[in-house]
Amino acid sequence: MINKKRKKAQQEVMGFVVIVLLVIVIGIMIFTFSLQRSLRKPSYIEDIRVNDLMNSIMQYSTGCEFEDVKGIIERCYNSEKCGNQDACDYLNEELRKILNATLGKEREYGNIIGYKLVDESGKINISEGEERGNLVASKYLVPIFSGTTTTNVEVTLYIYFGKIQD
Amino acid sequence: MRNKKRKAQLQIQEMAFVLVAIILLFGLVLLGFAVFQSAKVKQLAYEIRKEKTIGMLDSIANMPEFSCKNAYCLDEEKLIAYLEMPNEQKETYNNIWEKSKIALIKVERILPEESGTCNSQNYPDCKTYTLYQRNIDYQAYSTFMPLCYYDSIYGWKCDIAKLIVGFEVPKVK
Numbered sequence: 328m329i330n331k332k333r334k335k336a337q338q339e340v341m342g343f344v345v346i347v348l349l350v351i352v353i354g355i356m357i358f359t360f361s362l363q364r365s366l367r368k369p370s371y372i373e374d375i376r377v378n379d380l381m382n383s384i385m386q387y388s389t390g391c392e393f394e395d396v397k398g399i400i401e402r403c404y405n406s407e408k409c410g411n412q413d414a415c416d417y418l419n420e421e422l423r424k425i426l427n428a429t430l431g432k433e434r435e436y437g438n439i440i441g442y443k444l445v446d447e448s449g450k451i452n453i454s455e456g457e458e459r460g461n462l463v464a465s466k467y468l469v470p471i472f473s474g475t476t477t478t479n480v481e482v483t484l485y486i487y488f489g490k491i492q493d
Numbered sequence: 494m495r496n497k498k499r500k501a502q503l504q505i506q507e508m509a510f511v512l513v514a515i516i517l518l519f520g521l522v523l524l525g526f527a528v529f530q531s532a533k534v535k536q537l538a539y540e541i542r543k544e545k546t547i548g549m550l551d552s553i554a555n556m557p558e559f560s561c562k563n564a565y566c567l568d569e570e571k572l573i574a575y576l577e578m579p580n581e582q583k584e585t586y587n588n589i590w591e592k593s594k595i596a597l598i599k600v601e602r603i604l605p606e607e608s609g610t611c612n613s614q615n616y617p618d619c620k621t622y623t624l625y626q627r628n629i630d631y632q633a634y635s636t637f638m639p640l641c642y643y644d645s646i647y648g649w650k651c652d653i654a655k656l657i658v659g660f661e662v663p664k665v666k
Contacts, residue, residue: 349518353522360529371547372543372547372634372636375547375550375551375636376635376636376637379636379637379638380636380637382565382637382639383566383637383638383639383651383653383654384653386564386566386639386641386651387604387639387651387652387653388647388650388651388652392647393644393647393648393650395651424604425604425653428603428604428606428653429603429604429637429653
């Protein structure tokens with residue numbers, strides 16, 4: 328009689344364990360699904376936009392004898408002038424104006440937290456906003472001709488995105 | 494004997510309840526799974542449409558009808574030529590855009606700041622080129638492009654523009 332009762336109790340415990348396991352498995356599935364949704368990767372439209380912006384900046388014709396930005400960078404590295412102004416000062420002013428016109432509104436109302444445009448030597452140094460969030464960067468090599476030698480200057484644009492756009 | 498029969502009936506009843514509970518539980522799980530799958534399919538359709546639009550941005554920028562000869566940019570004179578094309582010729586392009594589910598192709602000059610719609614009389618002192626537009630719901634994506642033209646005094650000159658492409662939003666039935 329006691330044996331029969333114990334067997335029945337064991338069976339009930341087993342049933343309970345099975346139900347608990349089932350609930351845990353379903354719970355894990357739901358948790359994994361919600362985690363996957365929250366860890367969405369940055370969209371590749373941002374990559375394209377940052378690269379295209381970098382290309383547009385470099386080709387932009389400035390007010391310095393209608394020379395493009397690449398040409399002003401070359402003037403800056405060769406310690407030349409733009410009118411009466413130092414080419415590096417003019418370059419930084421122009422770049423700040425361009426970045427403000429292209430990214431300014433998105434930084435105020437869109438999903439951009441901050442941006443930074445720099446080169447290796449520190450002659451170009453523009454930054455606005457905060458440096459956090461998802462980073463998308465684009466590099467551009469500008470050839471500098473000085474006399475008989477040619478060197479390449481690497482200019483990098485960093486853009487920090489907050490919530491990634493759908 | 495009577496007691497035994499009653500006990501057996503009770504056990505059968507108990508089993509029936511357990512079976513119903515299990516079926517309900519699995520039914521709920523299946524329902525959840527179906528909802529999850531349908532959401533996944535909808536998300537996938539959205540992603541595919543988005544990727545297609547983004548790919549289209551590049552394709553349109555690279556079309557010989559709009560692009561520059563030597564660099565990756567939009568040729569403003571070609572945009573003017575496209576706008577002034579006779580309607581019969583434009584129809585061929587319009588059919589291509591419609592088949593590709595495109596609802597809008599627009600180029601907006603950002604720098605220098607200008608305003609107004611562009612035509613052969615006022616370019617480059619203008620802002621917008623609407624190359625194609627259909628009056629339907631669309632979702633738009635944009636990228637930056639150099640917008641270049643030939644200046645008779647200063648030579649080749651480039652501004653910064655935004656290329657905007659809108660894709661038809663499918664109707665939900």
